[in-house]
Amino acid sequence: MAKALALLFLLLLGSAAFGREAAPAAEDPALEKRVTALAGELRCLVCQNQTIADSNADLAVDLKNEIRKKMKQGMSEREIIDFMVARYGDFVLYRPPFKATTVMLWLGPLLLLAAGLFTLFHKLARRRAPENEPGEAERARAAQLLAAESETDKP
Amino acid sequence: MTAETPNKPRLFLLPLGVFSALVVLLGVGLTLNPREVPSPLIDKPAPHFELPQLHEPDKTFSEKDMLGKVWLLNVWASWCVSCRVEHPVLLDLARSNAVPIYGLNYKDRREEGVAWLRSLGDPYRLSAFDENGRVGIDYGVYGVPETYVIDKRGVIRYKQIGPVTPEIVKTKILPLVNELNRG
Numbered sequence: 336m337a338k339a340l341a342l343l344f345l346l347l348l349g350s351a352a353f354g355r356e357a358a359p360a361a362e363d364p365a366l367e368k369r370v371t372a373l374a375g376e377l378r379c380l381v382c383q384n385q386t387i388a389d390s391n392a393d394l395a396v397d398l399k400n401e402i403r404k405k406m407k408q409g410m411s412e413r414e415i416i417d418f419m420v421a422r423y424g425d426f427v428l429y430r431p432p433f434k435a436t437t438v439m440l441w442l443g444p445l446l447l448l449a450a451g452l453f454t455l456f457h458k459l460a461r462r463r464a465p466e467n468e469p470g471e472a473e474r475a476r477a478a479q480l481l482a483a484e485s486e487t488d489k490p
Numbered sequence: 491m492t493a494e495t496p497n498k499p500r501l502f503l504l505p506l507g508v509f510s511a512l513v514v515l516l517g518v519g520l521t522l523n524p525r526e527v528p529s530p531l532i533d534k535p536a537p538h539f540e541l542p543q544l545h546e547p548d549k550t551f552s553e554k555d556m557l558g559k560v561w562l563l564n565v566w567a568s569w570c571v572s573c574r575v576e577h578p579v580l581l582d583l584a585r586s587n588a589v590p591i592y593g594l595n596y597k598d599r600r601e602e603g604v605a606w607l608r609s610l611g612d613p614y615r616l617s618a619f620d621e622n623g624r625v626g627i628d629y630g631v632y633g634v635p636e637t638y639v640i641d642k643r644g645v646i647r648y649k650q651i652g653p654v655t656p657e658i659v660k661t662k663i664l665p666l667v668n669e670l671n672r673g
Contacts, residue, residue, distance in 0.1 A: 380633070381633065393597065393623075394623075394632055397622075397623050397627065398627070422531070422628060423530070423630045423632065424527055426527045426528075
């Protein structure tokens, strides 16, 4: 029994050791959090649909290190983003800025929505208004037919 | 009823029109290369660097050394597969003496870079050795090979992402170099 317990203890110790190994090896968790947050805003240009934070591409790792270094030097998020944009262009931003070249990107969906809503309401309004208002003569004929019908229906 | 008839055929053609427009739009999209991201560095001064040379580590090379000349900066690495495709084109261009080509050996091992040039030929006047890729970041490098045309005032005028082909040399690089040399 004692042997089995000791074995169990040793096994648990082993898993605990693995657990420690998997923990992030950051010296400064607060800084690391800022690095990851900013890296999540930047596109990895090698694998274009991933952020720098998600990517393990060589360049993404380099850029993450660059962000960490710049933060340690006391640069703000804004300054680091400007640094990246100066080198890689707006494409590096996952949230592109609002400017002349990106107007359609930001407003396009809104315009499409507006156009869709306009068409929808236009159609609905037309559907509600009867296309051919019956004239006096037609109304009279209809009344006559209905009257005749109800005559024959009578038992 | 009569007021509606001229509208009817147009409405019926609308989906076809929208569809054709979409086909054209997507068709054009297919011919574009999403990897070619417009560089913000075009028409900006080439970022400053001072790096040891690949072959002579005790000597350095800087973009400032090239002021007054039109030149090409080609980013390459021995591990880069497309660089092998591009290499004969650069060798031809170097032989024609149309424009001096300088290399930026990017994130490479010195001995591997040197061996690569020894076996394939060396089109470069010299190569700067960017071991950790820090200068590459300043130049917005994200896929080797990349080639920059830099004018006499040290301004980047053109950037080629991906291998330089004989066609690009003929239609883009040489005309630009000739124009810059005249100016």
